[in-house]
Amino acid sequence: MKGLTDGPAGSCRDGRADAQEPGAAGEAGAEEGAGEGAGGAQATITLSGEGACIAEARRCAAAFFTRGGAARHRPTVPERVVGLVQLVVSELVTNACKYAYGPVVLRLRLAGAVVEVEVRDSAPVFPTAQAPDPHRVGRHGLEIVRAVASVLAVRGERDGKTVIAHIPLGPGPAADTPATRPDTTTV
Template sequence: MGEVIIRTSAAHRSSLSASVSYEAVDMGARTIASARDFAADFLTAVPTAGGDPVPQERVDLVRLVVSELVTNAVRHAPGPCRVLLEWFEDALDISVADRLETAPVARPPDPLRIGQHGLEIVVAVCESVTVEPQLSGKRVRARLSLA
């Protein structure tokens, strides 16, 4: 499913990345769970600067962000999606690419609203969230500190 690749970024610092793609026929609740597990497995495999594992609190936040971004792709975008994780010294970039060209919009906080809080949550816990247009669709990228 996914593959771990060691690459050098444009800034000449080493990073690790892993990606997994889900076909349109696979989209659904199992896709969301699989993507969460994929992210947690990736974090257990990466070497931290101090040699310590990524704190469980951070792993849980990564799982939450992946879950929310993939849920948006499953519910709103036609076709397949791709999850890309990019490890940098103290942060993780989480990207989800899908075929829907329309950018998601975070709604203002509303404690009375049931549902549709996903992007609001992602924006609240991440250092940055960007939407990048792609040839056919978009990529939502969220950066989460792991320190």
Template sequence: MSGDGTASLEAERPDRTVDRTPGRQRPPVAAPGYSASKTYTDLHDAIGSARDFTAAFLLAEVHRRRGIRPRTVEDARLVVSELVTNVVRHAAGPCRVDLHLTAGTLEIAVSDADEVIPVAHAQDPARVGQHGLEIVLALCRSVHVEPIPSGKRVRARLAVD
């Protein structure tokens, strides 16, 4: 962790990018595409609900158009589950999940009120737990953490075709 309280996520795959610019805000993702958002103020059932919300969003899009791999729904559910689990374990809430689907990419953004930037640990098969960000990094094209006025946002981009 650097002196300003930020840390970068480490990527293993050269074909995936991880934005390491602390404090840099990305502009909001613009249309065209399909978007959905849900905010969880009660984190008790947030993990399962967020997984179901993500699956329902993607399955509705499968019915509307082609181009989403069947495996994408399960990968997206897993990414959302890991990111929301981090919120439940390390932040007091609320948690917001934003999904934005454009040609070839699903952007999953999870926001919470905790300013502490998550850190991906080095791979260690003997370690029990704390593999969530490793999983997200393995599945996604890119992962970016950005501070927001009320905490932080983690954006993960997942290939859908």
């Protein structure tokens, strides 16, 4: 699996895509700019699915805003939003690494007034957020994502699932009313 779109894969280092197969020399495969157009910038990164890929996913998320396609479309994304996207990416990729096997596909996309974060993995079981519990150690990832995202949803795939989170770029109704697909379940 190279990613959600066809095309060459490479490693995400400082927001640039280097030509190489996922898992060859680097941890991640990236397809920067795949799907750029009217909707904005997008990057698709294929991660190994092993623990070390979580840090790589965070670096790729930051690079998407600094040197990647997003900087060309919207060069002034607030640092707070970049940090929230990194947090959401970290939590969703951690869950994918913990509960699924094989590669994890991360897709970032600017879509109007939101940053769409999608994490696809091979586990068919949909995640469920637990009730808040200040005494529980760990397992707060979906609670965190739900608290910062305007949308948190899951879409079943033929070979797993995709978890979708929308992070608003700023206040306003456009950030809270993204389009949803009928085959998507809100978490």
